[in-house]
Amino acid sequence: MEISHRNLTQQLTHELGEAILQGKYNEFKKLPSEADISIEYDVSRTATREAIKMLTAKGLISSRPRQGIKLKDIKSWNLFDTDVLRWILLGKPDLYMLRHFLQLRLAIEPEAASLAARFATTDELAQIERSLASMKFNQAGYEDSHQGDIDFHKSILFASNNPFFVQLTTFIETALKVNLLFTNRAEAVSEAEYQAHVEIFNLIKAGNAQGAFDAAMKTQRETLRLVDEKIAEFKSKNL
Amino acid sequence: MEISHRNLTQQLTHELGEAILQGKYNEFKKLPSEADISIEYDVSRTATREAIKMLTAKGLISSRPRQGIKLKDIKSWNLFDTDVLRWILLGKPDLYMLRHFLQLRLAIEPEAASLAARFATTDELAQIERSLASMKFNQAGYEDSHQGDIDFHKSILFASNNPFFVQLTTFIETALKVNLLFTNRAEAVSEAEYQAHVEIFNLIKAGNAQGAFDAAMKTQRETLRLVDEKIAEFKSKNL
DNA sequence: CAATAGTATTTATAATACAAAATAGACCTC
DNA sequence: GAGGTCTATTTTGTATTATAAATACTATTG
Known part of the structure; x- marks a missing residue:
């Protein structure tokens, strides 16, 4: 699809989005910390944070100090967002x-x-x-x-x-x-x-x-x- | 409304979102550079970039090196996003x-x-x-x-x-x-x-x-x- | 004049340091 | 032991600096 030239942040956003929609994380198993994501995907914390912010903007996750990054209930996902929709369909059709x-x-x-x-x-x-x-x-x-x-x-x-x-x-x-x-x-x-x-x-x-x-x-x-x-x-x- | 404890990034996201929907910027008058936004709102470039990323995720803007930050056509805005919707209504009802x-x-x-x-x-x-x-x-x-x-x-x-x-x-x-x-x-x-x-x-x-x-x-x-x-x-x- | 090489501007990424928030657990009091 | 307070620790939040990459613009050269 319209991949164009994705930069690191956007790449990571999509990878995390897909991972989430594939059920890699759930209400019990929360996402790794920023630091751990940075290590796992081999990017700087800067890029990680920006990806997290994008996913936050789409309603998928929320993050707070000490608590880390948590998945939000599907009720708050922006289902009408093209990316979210695509991740859903790719995840479990x-x-x-x-x-x-x-x-x-x-x-x-x-x-x-x-x-x-x-x-x-x-x-x-x-x-x-x-x-x-x-x-x-x-x-x-x-x-x-x-x-x-x-x-x-x-x-x-x-x-x-x-x-x-x-x-x-x-x-x-x-x-x-x-x-x-x-x-x-x-x-x-x-x-x-x-x-x-x-x-x-x-x-x-x-x-x-x-x-x-x-x-x-x-x-x-x-x-x-x-x-x-x-x-x-x-x-x-x-x- | 549900202001809760907004951190700087989120605060700036909303301020920029409202400014955009109030017609402060348009297809001719593009947004200031990250550096200028940082100065204008007196925040670090980090916070500015994160706010920009959130607005990007909601489809309002796009940014590329040397070109700066540009408003996107309304066709690509996520009108069903609660924030976008609120900004629209606050902007010009x-x-x-x-x-x-x-x-x-x-x-x-x-x-x-x-x-x-x-x-x-x-x-x-x-x-x-x-x-x-x-x-x-x-x-x-x-x-x-x-x-x-x-x-x-x-x-x-x-x-x-x-x-x-x-x-x-x-x-x-x-x-x-x-x-x-x-x-x-x-x-x-x-x-x-x-x-x-x-x-x-x-x-x-x-x-x-x-x-x-x-x-x-x-x-x-x-x-x-x-x-x-x-x-x-x-x-x-x-x- | 056209192609090309160079220059300047702006975002993209990384790395580091410290601040602030939230929690867990120790500790203390009664 | 119940309840509360304090402290330590963990994690995100913000700031700063440095450098890379992309691209628009300029100047040069043939």
Whole structure:
């Protein structure tokens, strides 16, 4: 992903973040002291402290003199932070977390479609349409599968013209990629799916907020149903 | 608010965060160098760097050698971070931002109510009920006004048993408090409002997901309509 | 004028020293 | 022995200094 040139501090931040999300530390086994982390990762205490501060800013840990560095309860983690999210998914990808994702999408996307129907500019509509074209292209077997699909959902969030929904684009994108992983759909987008997306676009373009909401909701429910099935299947297999 | 014992680094983080959100710096006027910040706020470069790292972790800024510290586009800010949110509200509270908030609540809360209807434990139901009692108490004129109202919405999010929705409790709480500020409703909760909340609770308790969704949606639409009116009023006044 | 080499500025990292906070344990009192 | 106080110890917090690395800017050279 966007690794770019990570400096030491950022490198360490990510390594510690991943280690935490892999369950290396927990409520009983607290993190090593700054000094020990410095030794373990062979960096100065300066770099260690800066990494600790970044993780603190993301709500993962807290540190106090003499007490050391402690993991915080998941309630205070910034789950909507891209890094935290990625660490979670890399750590222990499980179907329940995926369902939680989809429940959130179910809440967000229909409303985003509704807002897009009311507030999208012509440029933003064009962007949505372009992603549809890309889906059609994927359907024919070219290109990265489902990138058009992903762009479609992103561009709708963007067209909501609400900064909070826009912020969720990265979030939803990650959710979509994980979803594709689990539903094992490497094949092309089906015609039915494509048509469902076209319908949503047409309703948005027509400015039909309620219609766009309902259509998007229908799609989301279907996706969630698929995962619920997967979970049921998985459960019966492991009995 | 929860100031507790802020150390220098955290103090500086908040001061810089507020300064940024008050528009003291922008895309043209970048932040001073670490050295200058240290002088201006009379702290060591160590503390300054750690504060900068925390703001970086929250997506507000980025820093590179020779280039200095630059503000990032709002698209990369972690709007769901409690601190960022508070700085935004303290900075320039405007009705449009409030509407954006409410649009998000409209997306989140009905679905949370629906999930609560399906997954709430008896303890969580009891918690919702307690907040209703507190509302009734407020109605009679005692206690902090609307704290029960706020607790009601928080406890429903909590009862969704979805960590993403739970994470939004703080977010929604802030939104509610600002909303109360703008709608100028220092008086007690009305009987109609109280009854609407009781209805939502009963539907959740009965396990009626669709009903709870619809009832919560209705309440949210009403709140949003009130703010839309305020905005229209404000516009006509300033012509 | 273009490519290149040099220079200056700013962040990145390291190392050291000491201050402040929090805790555990010793000690003391009754 | 219960309870409290004091002290020692551990760990983070802050400051300072030094140097490295990255990069924008400048000057030079062909």
